[in-house]
Amino acid sequence: xxQADTLLAMYEAMHxxxxxxxxxxxxxxxxxxxxxxxxQNTNWxxxxxxxGNLKDHQVLTPEGLHSxxxxxxxxxxxxAGYYNIKARRLRHFLQFxxxxxxxxxxxxKGYTLEDLRPRILGINGIGPETADAILLYALDFPTFVVxxxxxxxxxxxxxxxxxxxxxxxxxxFMDALPEDVALYNxxxxxxxxxxxxxxxxxxxxxxxxxxxxxxx
DNA sequence: CTCCCGGCGC
DNA sequence: GCGCCTGGAG
Numbered sequence: 001x002x003q004a005d006t007l008l009a010m011y012e013a014m015h016x017x018x019x020x021x022x023x024x025x026x027x028x029x030x031x032x033x034x035x036x037x038x039x040q041n042t043n044w045x046x047x048x049x050x051x052g053n054l055k056d057h058q059v060l061t062p063e064g065l066h067s068x069x070x071x072x073x074x075x076x077x078x079x080a081g082y083y084n085i086k087a088r089r090l091r092h093f094l095q096f097x098x099x100x101x102x103x104x105x106x107x108x109k110g111y112t113l114e115d116l117r118p119r120i121l122g123i124n125g126i127g128p129e130t131a132d133a134i135l136l137y138a139l140d141f142p143t144f145v146v147x148x149x150x151x152x153x154x155x156x157x158x159x160x161x162x163x164x165x166x167x168x169x170x171x172x173f174m175d176a177l178p179e180d181v182a183l184y185n186x187x188x189x190x191x192x193x194x195x196x197x198x199x200x201x202x203x204x205x206x207x208x209x210x211x212x213x214x215x216x
Numbered sequence: 217c218t219c220c221c222g223g224c225g226c
Numbered sequence: 227g228c229g230c231c232t233g234g235a236g
Contacts, residue, residue: 035221148220
């Protein structure tokens with residue numbers, strides 16, 4: 001069985017067990033992008049509270065959010081944690097949107113992935129995972145999102161060494177899988193779901209895991 | 217107490 | 227490479 005066959009079979013196993021994920025949760029591409037920044041090392045439930053606050057104050061638009069003083073923004077996103085840092089990170093992203101496309105997020109779809117990804121990574125506060133989440137889930141670019149769950153799951157299955165870096169792990173998936181936005185979208189979603197419920201940090205609940213047949 | 221769909225600055 | 231940022235749930 002080749003690496004590609006294994007990764008595709010793992011996808012099938014997770015999808016058969018869990019069904020479609022319908023990701024990313026969010027009512028608009030802009031909301032998805034904001035959620036990607038707010039969820040950095042943070043439980044999604046807390047992000048939902050923060051986004052709810054932004055909606056309640058009717059500022060979940062690029063111009064509306066950018067018009068807020070940073071302290072006001074921080075207070076609104078407080079439930080998401082790291083609120084002072086994240087308020088600044090959101091403003092860096094909004095500043096980029098303003099300068100690059102005059103707040104028209106979807107205009108970024110006209111860029112090539114190769115051109116746009118480095119620009120997104122150049123925004124202070126947006127690293128590779130957040131950048132790829134925005135590119136894939138908000139803008140439909142075919143880039144694979146790697147996160148802590150991906151590292152853990154691949155490590156425990158002997159498919160990646162422990163200190164593999166982001167780009168290497170991303171390449172394992174992108175070299176093996178067909179370039180398919182819907183597949184990348186659902187694959188990462190399934191990894192997160194398995195990571196939360198089975199492939200936990202301290203101990204994996206391997207006995208009941210959808211991927212148990214892929215252990216040595 | 218640990219963990220959470222990380223990233224930065226030192 | 228390490229400390230820091232932070233609230234909320236379990």
